[in-house]
Amino acid sequence: MANATSAPTADDENGSPQNRQSPKLPAVSKSPAVKVCLIGFLTILLLIPTTFVWLLVEERADRAKGVAADIARSWGGTQSINGPYLAIPFTETVISGEGENRQRTVHHRTVVLFPERLELKGDIGVEERQKSIYSLPVYSGQMSMEGRFAAPPSGIFEPKDGGTIKIATDKAMVVVGISDVRALRSEVAIRLDMAKTVQFEPGLGVLAKHGGSGINAPVAADIWQRGFSFDLAMHLNGSSALFAAPAGQTTLVTLQSDWPHPGFTGAFLPEQRSITDSGFTANWTIPYLARGIPKTMEIDNLPLSGKLMGVKFVEPVNFYHTISRSLKYAIGFISLNFLAVFVLEMRSGWQFHWIQYGLVGCALIIFYVMLLAFAEHIGYGPAYLVAAGSATLLNAIYVGTSLKSRIAGLVIAAVLTGIFATLYALMREQDYALLIGSVIAFAALAVTMFVTQRIDWSGLDAPRSPSHRQAV
Numbered sequence: 024m025a026n027a028t029s030a031p032t033a034d035d036e037n038g039s040p041q042n043r044q045s046p047k048l049p050a051v052s053k054s055p056a057v058k059v060c061l062i063g064f065l066t067i068l069l070l071i072p073t074t075f076v077w078l079l080v081e082e083r084a085d086r087a088k089g090v091a092a093d094i095a096r097s098w099g100g101t102q103s104i105n106g107p108y109l110a111i112p113f114t115e116t117v118i119s120g121e122g123e124n125r126q127r128t129v130h131h132r133t134v135v136l137f138p139e140r141l142e143l144k145g146d147i148g149v150e151e152r153q154k155s156i157y158s159l160p161v162y163s164g165q166m167s168m169e170g171r172f173a174a175p176p177s178g179i180f181e182p183k184d185g186g187t188i189k190i191a192t193d194k195a196m197v198v199v200g201i202s203d204v205r206a207l208r209s210e211v212a213i214r215l216d217m218a219k220t221v222q223f224e225p226g227l228g229v230l231a232k233h234g235g236s237g238i239n240a241p242v243a244a245d246i247w248q249r250g251f252s253f254d255l256a257m258h259l260n261g262s263s264a265l266f267a268a269p270a271g272q273t274t275l276v277t278l279q280s281d282w283p284h285p286g287f288t289g290a291f292l293p294e295q296r297s298i299t300d301s302g303f304t305a306n307w308t309i310p311y312l313a314r315g316i317p318k319t320m321e322i323d324n325l326p327l328s329g330k331l332m333g334v335k336f337v338e339p340v341n342f343y344h345t346i347s348r349s350l351k352y353a354i355g356f357i358s359l360n361f362l363a364v365f366v367l368e369m370r371s372g373w374q375f376h377w378i379q380y381g382l383v384g385c386a387l388i389i390f391y392v393m394l395l396a397f398a399e400h401i402g403y404g405p406a407y408l409v410a411a412g413s414a415t416l417l418n419a420i421y422v423g424t425s426l427k428s429r430i431a432g433l434v435i436a437a438v439l440t441g442i443f444a445t446l447y448a449l450m451r452e453q454d455y456a457l458l459i460g461s462v463i464a465f466a467a468l469a470v471t472m473f474v475t476q477r478i479d480w481s482g483l484d485a486p487r488s489p490s491h492r493q494a495v
Contacts, residue, residue, distance in 0.1 A: 055369060061377045062361050066354060069384045073353045076391045083395060084343035090157040095262045098152060098161045099206025102261035105268040105325050106199035109136040109172050109247060112229045117186035133229050134179050135320045141170040141271025149282035149336050156399050160282065160336040161262040169254035170271055172247065179319050192244035196228045197253070200237040200325045206260040213240050213255040233324040266333030269309035272318055276307040282336050289332035307332060342403040345450045346395055352449065356442060357384050359467055363438040364422055367431045375425060383418050390414040411443040
């Protein structure tokens with residue numbers, strides 16, 4: 024019994040790693056099940072700094088948007104071309120009452136005619152304008168429009184309240200809505216019937232009741248009453264996107280650009296499109312019935328504002344959005360790494376303290392910060408390689424030296440390489456992210472189940488030290 028209470032012998036102190044550490048640890052702390060619970064709690068705790076990193080990403084993204092808005096204000100914002108339309112104002116005078124109660128009411132109304140045919144062509148050159156460390160795709164487009172307005176159909180100037188109609192024949196005008204007229208780089212004129220040229224004036228004229236921006240040009244009565252053909256050209260700057268309205272009863276739109284990353288969007292998608300490394304070409308054909316709008320309308324503002332179609336000049340990698348998405352996978356990312364370290368710990372003779380797990384997790388959090396910082400300077404791809412390589416190398420060396428095993432370090436390096444490669448693939452393939460993630464989660468669970476089959480989760484069958492066996 025004296026031996027049972029005596030201090031550990033020299034052999035115990037210099038024996039195996041398990042024997043050196045076990046006398047100083049409570050029995051419950053040696054249970055793998057307890058260790059797993061501690062690791063799980065630590066993983067959840069690491070979501071706090073992960074949230075701060077996410078807030079940092081959002082703050083930098085807002086800063087980038089602010090700089091992009093500054094560039095757009097100077098160069099030109101997202102452009103929408105809506106028109107041309109032929110707007111003809113008229114008045115209806117209604118006389119009510121008799122004698123002294125006789126009242127005269129005047130209603131100002133406007134009829135808008137759509138072109139029978141409209142063909143819009145655009146040749147758009149895109150470049151990236153940079154301010155500080157941020158950039159924005161901007162474009163300079165040569166736009167041309169041609170088509171024909173038919174003579175106004177009979178019966179469109181009908182009184183609503185039984186009054187008399189007076190058409191302002193000298194106030195008819197062609198109106199083109201342009202969302203940012205400040206970005207026009209040249210004077211704009213319209214040629215009527217291949218002969219007469221009329222200069223545009225700023226503003227929407229009779230269609231400006233509800234605001235908006237654009238240009239207008241007067242059309243003589245003897246021209247619009249019989250119908251006329253037209254063509255016009257403009258040099259227009261803008262940024263991020265270009266939209267057009269199907270203003271014609273039949274509308275043909277052709278856009279070509281040297282930007283290889285288009286994002287087609289809007290009420291109508293192109294019938295034909297060709298995208299290469301040197302740019303894209305897209306064609307839209309919108310027939311009269313598909314447009315769903317009559318040939319004439321009585322309206323005092325621009326029609327078709329909700330039926331725009333066009334293209335966004337998408338940046339190849341919006342790394343702020345990508346990093347923000349990748350942070351949603353942080354808990355699984357950290358858990359897989361902790362799982363690999365735990366299995367290596369169970370198969371080695373060395374303890375890996377929970378604080379050491381925390382340090383490994385912090386290295387993975389710093390990966391996101393490094394990715395954000397480097398991506399703003401050298402781009403997403405090179406930044407990912409630098410950040411992932413640094414985190415992998417640091418954790419592999421740290422785990423290998425802590426567990427006194429070169430193999431453990433190589434295993435962690437391989438595991439992290441696979442995790443980072445998978446995370447990169449998830450961010451690149453957004454449409455398949457859920458599918459890939461679910462398969463990986465199932466595979467990780469299966470590997471864990473079989474690798475940990477022989478682990479004594481209770482820790483009750485752990486080898487005992489010689490002194491402990493003698494005491495028993």
